[in-house]
Amino acid sequence: MEMIMLQFVLLLVLLPSHSVEGKRDHVLYCGACRALIDELLHEISKVNPKKTTEVGSFRISPDGTQEKNKIPLAKSESYLTEVLENICDKMNDYSLHVDPETQQKSYQRFAPRDGEQMGSIDFNNFQFNPDTSSSLKFACESVVEDYEDEIFSLIAQEADFLADKLCSEKSGYCRASSRTEL
Template sequence: MAADHKSPRSRGMLGGRRGTGGRGQRAKVGSARTAIAQVLTKRARGIVVQLGSKVPSLAMILLYIGLLMVAFLSSHVEGKRDAVLYCGACRALVDELQYEIRKVNPKKTIDVGSFRISPDGTQGKSKVPLATSELYLTEVLEDICEKMNDYGLHVDPKTREKSYKRFAPRDGEGIGSIDFNNFQFNPDDSNSLKFACERVIEEHEDEIFSLITHEADGLTDKLCTEKSGLCKEVLHHEL
């Protein structure tokens, strides 16, 4: 993807901490989760007010507590996560990130650090590879989960193990030896995988930046198994 190296858009100065562009979009997901709780809390108060003159005080208190518990559970309980789905989303995310990094000329660099001039007349700036800079990675992460549409649930014909794999070729790539008979295509799968991808970024964004900027080897295992634990349960079943 093309990055505007001279115009960091809404992220502030070049090399600065990433701004709220992509984070703001992902924050909407978190805000939506609290909306139900807020609505139910208002309804609880309204019901208590309406029944205040008719219901004994103890029963009114119990009613209020019960409704607040429903609101709390609606906001915080998502149910058990699908281990295959979230592990697949994490692995696909890393695969797409590494692909985008490989597209950038490794010799290209970007200035990071402070643009202020110190008393001795120098600036506290340094150069880092553009491909692993926070500026470039932030731009990539903003729409990388859209790539989840190119993945599908794959069932190994021998072991019957399920995992999410890419079935759509990238630009300039051929279809290869992909056997589409081993994929279970469901219209809802891409949306579920996209949502899981967004959650992985939302919850592990700092680890993603840290591992990539420090050029960690085995990025997939480090992020999806060691740091996030998203693939631990899947690997346990495969052993």
């Protein structure tokens, strides 16, 4: 039994990984990254900007006090961690879209958010496939796992063009674009 387990482990180690750079579907991972940022920014926009939370270190100063600061709730690591835990579930609202003129593929939101009016969407240009939805969710989870610290840092810095910074500059999933947010 131990020999079988050892062979299985060796087989897993020796198999080529799909996450090796160059092997990833860049359209999929770029779409997942941009959709993740779109959903994250939407969640942050729903938080009252006046809400704050105390953050501080566990260090106690020589005078016996503990240093604490107030920061906006939407920029706190605890809030962002909570949002990121379930954000990839929203990938079901995205699908592969093929531009009819350029044939360029990208993932776009096709489902309205609560109370949101979406303009006229031509569903003929979307490719709906349940496998694509689960692949997009998996890619989103990979992006969160690999770049969680960078997401926290970019939000804390109030970085402009968050999708471009994370999806092009930091991760390389997307080709550099013309500085647009979803």
